[in-house]
Amino acid sequence: xxxxxxxxxxxxxxxxxxxxxxxxxxxxxxxxxxxxxxxxxxxxxxxxxxxxxxxxxxxxxxxxxxxxxxxxxxxxxxxxxxxxxxxxxxxxxxxxxxxxxxxxxxxxxxxxxxxxxxxxxxxxxxxxxxxxxxxxxxxxxxxxxxxxxxxxxxxxxxxxxxxxxxxxxxxxxxxxxxxxxxxxxxxxxxxxxxxxxxxxxxxxxxxxxxxxxxxxxxxxxxxxxxxxxxxxxxxxxxxxxxxxxxxxxxxxxxxxxxxxxxxxxxxxxxxxxxxxxxxxxxxxxxxxxxxxxxxxxxxxxxxxxxxxxxxxxxxxxxxxxxxx
Amino acid sequence: xxxxxxxxxxxxxxxxxxxxxxxxxxxxxxxxxxxxxxxxxxxxxxxxxxxxxxxxxxxxxxxxxxxxxxxxxxxxxxxxxxxxxxxxxxxxxxxxxxxxxxxxxxxxxxxxxxxxxxxxxxxxxxxxxxxxxxxxxxxxxxxxxxxxxxxxxxxxxxxxxxxxxxxxxxxxxxxxxxxxxxxxxxxxxxxxxxxxxxxxxxxxxxxxxxxxxxxxxxxxxxxxxxxxxxxxxxxxxxxxxxxxxxxxxxxxxxxxxxxxxxxxxxxxxxxxxxxx
Amino acid sequence: xxxxxxxxxxxxxxxxxxxxxxxxxxxxxxxxxxxxxxxxxxxxxxxxxxxxxxxxxxxxxxxxxxxxxxxxxxxxxxxxxxxxxxxxxxxxxxxxxxxxxxxxxxxxxxxxxxxxxxxxxxxxxxxxxxxxxxxxxxxxxxxxxxxxxxxxxxxxxxxxxxxxxxxxxxxxxxxxxxxxxxxxxxxxxxxxxxxxxxxxxxxxxxxxxxxxxxxxxxxxxxxxxxxxxxxxxxxxxxxxxxxxxxxxxxxxxxxxxxxxxxxxxxxxxx
Numbered sequence: 001x002x003x004x005x006x007x008x009x010x011x012x013x014x015x016x017x018x019x020x021x022x023x024x025x026x027x028x029x030x031x032x033x034x035x036x037x038x039x040x041x042x043x044x045x046x047x048x049x050x051x052x053x054x055x056x057x058x059x060x061x062x063x064x065x066x067x068x069x070x071x072x073x074x075x076x077x078x079x080x081x082x083x084x085x086x087x088x089x090x091x092x093x094x095x096x097x098x099x100x101x102x103x104x105x106x107x108x109x110x111x112x113x114x115x116x117x118x119x120x121x122x123x124x125x126x127x128x129x130x131x132x133x134x135x136x137x138x139x140x141x142x143x144x145x146x147x148x149x150x151x152x153x154x155x156x157x158x159x160x161x162x163x164x165x166x167x168x169x170x171x172x173x174x175x176x177x178x179x180x181x182x183x184x185x186x187x188x189x190x191x192x193x194x195x196x197x198x199x200x201x202x203x204x205x206x207x208x209x210x211x212x213x214x215x216x217x218x219x220x221x222x223x224x225x226x227x228x229x230x231x232x233x234x235x236x237x238x239x240x241x242x243x244x245x246x247x248x249x250x251x252x253x254x255x256x257x258x259x260x261x262x263x264x265x266x267x268x269x270x271x272x273x274x275x276x277x278x279x280x281x282x283x284x285x286x287x288x289x290x291x292x293x294x295x296x297x298x299x300x301x302x303x304x305x306x307x308x309x310x311x312x313x314x315x316x317x318x319x320x321x322x323x324x
Numbered sequence: 325x326x327x328x329x330x331x332x333x334x335x336x337x338x339x340x341x342x343x344x345x346x347x348x349x350x351x352x353x354x355x356x357x358x359x360x361x362x363x364x365x366x367x368x369x370x371x372x373x374x375x376x377x378x379x380x381x382x383x384x385x386x387x388x389x390x391x392x393x394x395x396x397x398x399x400x401x402x403x404x405x406x407x408x409x410x411x412x413x414x415x416x417x418x419x420x421x422x423x424x425x426x427x428x429x430x431x432x433x434x435x436x437x438x439x440x441x442x443x444x445x446x447x448x449x450x451x452x453x454x455x456x457x458x459x460x461x462x463x464x465x466x467x468x469x470x471x472x473x474x475x476x477x478x479x480x481x482x483x484x485x486x487x488x489x490x491x492x493x494x495x496x497x498x499x500x501x502x503x504x505x506x507x508x509x510x511x512x513x514x515x516x517x518x519x520x521x522x523x524x525x526x527x528x529x530x531x532x533x534x535x536x537x538x539x540x541x542x543x544x545x546x547x548x549x550x551x552x553x554x555x556x557x558x559x560x561x562x563x564x565x566x567x568x569x570x571x572x573x574x575x576x577x578x579x580x581x582x583x584x585x586x587x588x589x590x591x592x593x594x595x596x597x598x599x600x
Numbered sequence: 601x602x603x604x605x606x607x608x609x610x611x612x613x614x615x616x617x618x619x620x621x622x623x624x625x626x627x628x629x630x631x632x633x634x635x636x637x638x639x640x641x642x643x644x645x646x647x648x649x650x651x652x653x654x655x656x657x658x659x660x661x662x663x664x665x666x667x668x669x670x671x672x673x674x675x676x677x678x679x680x681x682x683x684x685x686x687x688x689x690x691x692x693x694x695x696x697x698x699x700x701x702x703x704x705x706x707x708x709x710x711x712x713x714x715x716x717x718x719x720x721x722x723x724x725x726x727x728x729x730x731x732x733x734x735x736x737x738x739x740x741x742x743x744x745x746x747x748x749x750x751x752x753x754x755x756x757x758x759x760x761x762x763x764x765x766x767x768x769x770x771x772x773x774x775x776x777x778x779x780x781x782x783x784x785x786x787x788x789x790x791x792x793x794x795x796x797x798x799x800x801x802x803x804x805x806x807x808x809x810x811x812x813x814x815x816x817x818x819x820x821x822x823x824x825x826x827x828x829x830x831x832x833x834x835x836x837x838x839x840x841x842x843x844x845x846x847x848x849x850x851x852x853x854x855x856x857x858x859x860x861x862x863x864x865x866x867x868x869x870x
Contacts (some may be wrong), residue, residue, distance in 0.1 A: 051768045071771040078772050084765035088787040097783075101774035145773070330700055332777075336692035337704055340685045340748060344711045348745050351719040351726070358722070402615070409611045412604075416612065422853065423616050429852035430623075431806040433822040434841040437829065438622035441629055441838070447641050449625050455642045481622055513604060538713045545808040545822070549829055559717045559809075566721050566813070579718035586715050593713070594706065 001027045001062050003048075003153060003185065008057035010043055017043045019209030020057070025187065030179050032188045034196040035206035036232070041189040044206070045155050048187065050074050061152060072101070077146035078155040081162065083138050085130040091141050092126040098149040116144040119178070136167045143178065153185035160195065172198060193233050197221070205229050221257075227320040230255050236282065239293040241267075246311055252323065256314040258282060258294045266310035269293060271301045283307065352583060359576040372577040379565065379574070381581055384556040387472075388585070391547070391557065392540035394476040395483070396533055402480060403487035403532070408517065410488070411495040428485035436549035439478035443550075471551045479546055483539065487532045494528025495521065530596060538589045541582070558582045630654055630838050638834055658839025667824035668843070670736060671805060674820055677740035678804035679797040682751040685744070686796055690755025691785065695764075708749040716746065716809040724813050734817045742810040747800035754799070758792025759785065795855060802851050805844075 003025040010018040017040035025031045035041050046052040048059060050071035059066045066074055077098075086094050092113060099109045117123045120140045125133055130141060139159060146154055160168045160175075176199055179186050190196055196203050197217045204214040213225040224230035224238065231237035236258050244250040245267055269285035274297075276282075281297045285307065295309050316323050362371045406424045410417065427435065442449045443464040451461030464470050498521065506516050544559040553564045558581060565575035629637045633649035658664070689708075693701050723742055724733060732738030762785060770780035786793070808822045819827065821844050828837040 046768070049768070049772055051771070071768070072774045072776055074772075075774075076772060078769065080765040080769060082763060082765055084763060084769035086766065086770075086784055086788070088784070088790075097770075097775075098773035101779065149773075330696055333692040333695045334700060336688035337696070340689035340752060341704060341707060343685055344707060344745065344748065347723065347741065348711045348714050348719060351722040352714060354722045355718055402618070405611060406615050409608055409615070412608055414605065414608050414612075420612050420616065423619050426849060426852055427619060427623075429802060429806075429848040430845055431822055431841075431848065432808055433806075433825045434626070434845055435622065437825070437834075437837050437841050438626045440829070441625050441638070441834075442622060444638075447638070447643055449643060449645065452642045452645060461642065481619070513607075542715045542717070542809075544717055545812075545826070549826060559715070562717050562721065563813075572721065572725070575721055579715070579721055582715045583718050586713055590710050590713055593709065 001152065001185065003187075004058075004060040005048070006058040006060065008044070008047060008054050008059070010040075010047060010052065010054050016209050018047070018054070021209070021211055023204060023211055023214065025185060028183050028185060030176070030186045030188065030199055030201045032190060032196040032200035032203045033206055034190060034193060034203050034232075037191050039206050040209060041191070041206055042157055045078070045157050045187070045189055049076055049078050049155055075149075075152050076155060077149065077151035077153075079139075079142045079146050079157065079159045081158040083142035083159075083162075085138060085141060085145075087129075087131050089130065090127050091122065091130055091133065094130055094141055095126075095145045095148050098145065102149065112148050113144075116148045119147070119181070120144050120174075135163055136171065139163060139171060143175075147178070147182065151184075153187065156186060156188045158190050159188075161190070161192070175199065194235070197233075205232065207232075223315065223322060224255070225322050227253070227255065227317055230315075230317075235277065236294045240317070241287065241291055241293070241311075243316070245287075246314070248316065251318065253317045254311065254314040255317050256311050258296050260313040261295050261309045261311055263295060263297055263307055263309050265308050267308065269295065269307055269309060271303055271305045271307060273303060274301060355576050355579045356583065358573065359580040361573065363573060372571075372573045375571070376565075376574050376577045379561060379578075380556070381558070381561065381578055384558050384561045384578075385581065385585070387555045388541060388557045388559075391472055391475055391479075391543070392537060394472055395479045395540050395543075396536060398476055398480040399484045399487045399536060400529070400533070402484045403491050406484070406488045407491040407495055408521065410492050424488055425485040427482050430482060432482060432545040433549065435478060435482040436546050439474065439481070440550055443474045443478075465551065468555060471555065475543075475547050475550055478550060479540070479543060482546075483536060487536055490532040490535070491525060491528055494525045497528075498524045534589060534593050534596065538586060538593075541585055541589070558585070626838060626841060629835075630842050634835060654835050655839045655842070658836040659843070662828065662833065662836040662840075663824065664840060664843075667819060667821045670815075670818065671821040671844075673736050674740050674743065674811075675801045675804040677736060678743045678747055679801040681740060681744045682747045682800035683755075683793055683797050685748055686751035686755050686800075687786070687789075687793065689748075689752045690757075690796075691759045691781070693752065693756040694759035708752055711745060712749040714745070717813070719745075720810050720813040723810075727814060734815050736815075739811060739815045739820070740804070742814055743804045743807050744800070746807065746810075747803045750803070751796035751800050754796045755789065755792055758789045762788050798851050798855055802848055802855075805848060 005021055005023045005025075008018050008021040009016075021044065033041050033044060043052060047054050050066070050069055054067065057067070086097065089097065095113045095116065096109050099112060104112075113126070114123070117126060120143060122137060122140050122144060125137060130138060133141070139162070142159065160171050163171060172195065188199060200217055202214060203217055203220055204211045205220070206212070207228055213220060213229050215223075220229065220233050224233055227238075227240065230240075234257060238255045238257055239261075240253045240255050242250055243252040243254055246254060248254060267287060269283075269287045270289075271283050271285050273284045274281060275284065281300065283295045283297050283301055285293050285295060287293055293309075295307070297307075301307060359372055360368045360370070362369045364371075410421055410424070444451070445463045445465050446461070448461075448464070450464065454461055462470075464474050502520055502524075503516055506520055511519060542559060543557070544563065547557050548560055548563065553560050556564065558578060562575050562578045562582065565578055566572065628645075628647060631650055631652070631654070632647055633651050634654065636648040637643050689704075693704060696704070720742065727733040727738045730738075732741070766784060766788070767780055770784045771777075775783060806822065807820075808826070811820045811823045812826065816823070821840065825837050825840045825844065828834075828840065
């Protein structure tokens with residue numbers, strides 16, 4: 001089963017939100033759409049779900065054109081950021097709702113609900129009101145409701161962003177496990193690059209209404225296609241210096257991750273500030289009073305200290321685009 | 325640009341729009357048109373307004389304004405007092421809030437009866453109170469100003485609760501921290517009321533006055549029961565002309581004058597609504 | 601106790617007397633022998649000779665049951681009409697863009713301010729022709745003008761509080777537009793719908809202007825009470841009033857939460 005997005009375009013008034021997105025998503029993929037807030041990620045999901053109509057373009061699933069189907073006819077499951085649980089129903093009735101809408105028999109509904117409840121470990125709260133359970137439980141109920149009816153594929157709109165850090169970490173692993181177990185395509189939207197890196201089979205970086213780069217997480221980290229992606233992906237943005245600093249063509253820029261450098265000798269930099277990140281220290285420095293770079297360090301430095309560093313590995317960018 | 329989604333939601337609102345259009349706007353339009361219609365000559369003219377002038381519509385308009393302003397003044401005063409009490413925490417607050425709002429639900433006719441029992445020309449409980457204070461009873465309907473007073477008091481009793489609720493929601497919207505800051509800066513209770521509560525409350529007072537003002541212009545049952553047709557108000561004049569069957573066109577003319585006054589409030593309301 | 605608290609309690613006492621006194625007088629006159637109330641030059645402020653005969657005479661010798669039933673029927677019909685028109689309108693307004701919602705809000709707001717007496721007269725003429733004059737459905741149709749704007753604003757507020765995602769979710773779960781409305785949105789809006797119904801019911805129960813003009817021959821209770829007063833049957837009027845007031849007081853207490861400035865101020869606050 002493949003999902004094809006062909007030239008999806010959508011604008012609100014004069015504001016172009018999606019500018020001709022074309023992409024194929026393969027069967028069983030955990031496909032993450034990553035981008036900063038307000039870049040139209042949720043709009044894209046709504047278009048795929050059928051809540052919004054695209055101005056232009058097509059959505060083809062398994063060779064069938066779905067562009068003009070209403071949401072209830074698409075058999076897609078979606079988990080919203082705020083879970084959108086029905087507050088007037090118990091946990092059980094929430095999960096059973098999509099099955100009731102399909103006029104399934106009572107016994108079959110019960111059997112299916114029990115099965116997903118077990119998968120997600122929420123058997124004990126089935127008769128509780130959805131407003132009276134924890135955020136983590138609500139999130140599981142939302143996922144259970146998505147799983148229960150065997151949809152063609154899943155859409156998830158930042159489903160972990162309302163959880164606290166610890167629960168989020170656990171939920172992330174669980175989500176990955178569930179996706180493997182059901183073996184279906186997940187299309188997952190987030191602004192958190194770390195979450196994207198740890199979940200995705202492939203990541204699509206959405207910028208200015210287009211997928212700026214689509215690739216495996218490690219590829220995105222190692223070979224960011226544009227300067228913008230390079231600075232968006234990673235705990236710290238990639239550093240950039242003009243090529244002449246390491247004897248390259250001065251018309252290209254060299255991009256390097258902080259980890260690709262070594263302190264000691266080489267290019268001089270002045271320390272502006274310092275930040276501890278996990279076990280390592282990072283120095284925020286300026287080269288020649290012009291270029292900002294971030295360097296990992298094993299020792300403390302004072303503001304104003306001069307350090308020297310060497311670049312061990314780099315990529316070349318011309319006009320903001322990877323040139324190799 | 326109207327998209328499909330907007331259109332379907334608009335269709336949901338359409339029955340209500342058609343309903344108010346047919347039952348409110350069309351009759352209002354008809355009243356205004358027919359008030360200029362001379363049935364004798366079958367043509368448009370000012371003849372109805374000329375005949376109406378014998379019934380002193382100007383006086384009725386002035387009476388309406390005087391009664392409305394008086395009622396608004398009494399209501400604002402009481403509502404400010406009650407709302408500033410309800411903005412505090414104290415024992416018995418719930419009971420007090422019920423006591424000061426329940427009369428909202430008492431029918432106008434019932435409040436008219438209660439006050440006609442209190443303000444009897446002879447006997448009556450207001451006179452009992454005067455008697456207890458060592459004074460003689462008075463005829464509460466002996467002159468114009470006493471009549472205005474009786475109507476205003478009765479009206480305030482029923483309608484102050486709405487003003488209390490609006491002012492209270494205004495007071496609740498003023499952050500507590502401002503009061504703390506003012507207190508630390510040395511402002512006492514009265515100063516805080518004058519310099520913080522009142523200015524921040526002003527928009528709510530304006531809304532309350534407009535909403536209540538419209539209703540005051542429309543008061544009908546209360547003056548009808550308490551003072552009858554004299555002195556006339558615009559509403560009681562319309563009813564008198566209609567029910568005595570003088571000429572329905574005269575009542576249309578009086579009704580049009582009332583609509584004219586209310587339009588001023590509607591415009592004010594829109595202007596204030598726009599600015600927010 | 602500090603000065604602030606003393607001031608508060610002085611205010612509480614004064615205002616409580618102001619608001620309770622008329623109700624007290626009504627009850628006093630209802631349960632006291634008329635000798636000590638309406639027939640007395642300086643009627644006593646205390647219950648002198650408790651009696652139920654005022655009420656019994658009032659409710660048995662005078663025409664009470666029929667006007668009461670007519671009021672009941674009219675108010676219930678007004679409640680039903682208000683939510684039948686108000687639910688779709690409230691939902692529509694809560695989902696429409698401001699540019700389209702604003703004129704509709706304005707229309708309802710103006711309706712709310714329209715002087716009843718001015719439009720009642722031409723409506724009467726229209727109703728005589730349509731055989732709706734002096735009928736319960738006719739009166740209910742007119743009174744709904746007063747209640748619909750308020751009911752719509754309450755329901756608009758209720759529906760606005762329901763996140764759009766829930767509606768989307770229902771559609772994705774396979775519900776049609778109508779199913780989503782019926783199975784999800786309306787149950788979620790139930791408290792607001794009940795409030796809108798009760799407030800409409802209450803406003804109709806109290807309504808006088810349309811009632812006296814559109815149903816003068818077989819009137820509702822408020823108009824019947826007015827007729828009693830003009831006939832000088834003060835004790836009957838008092839007895840009627842007391843019974844008349846009970847449902848309203850109960851509803852007011854039930855609705856404390858909804859009797860808030862925002863709703864009463866209508867669309868103005870938006």
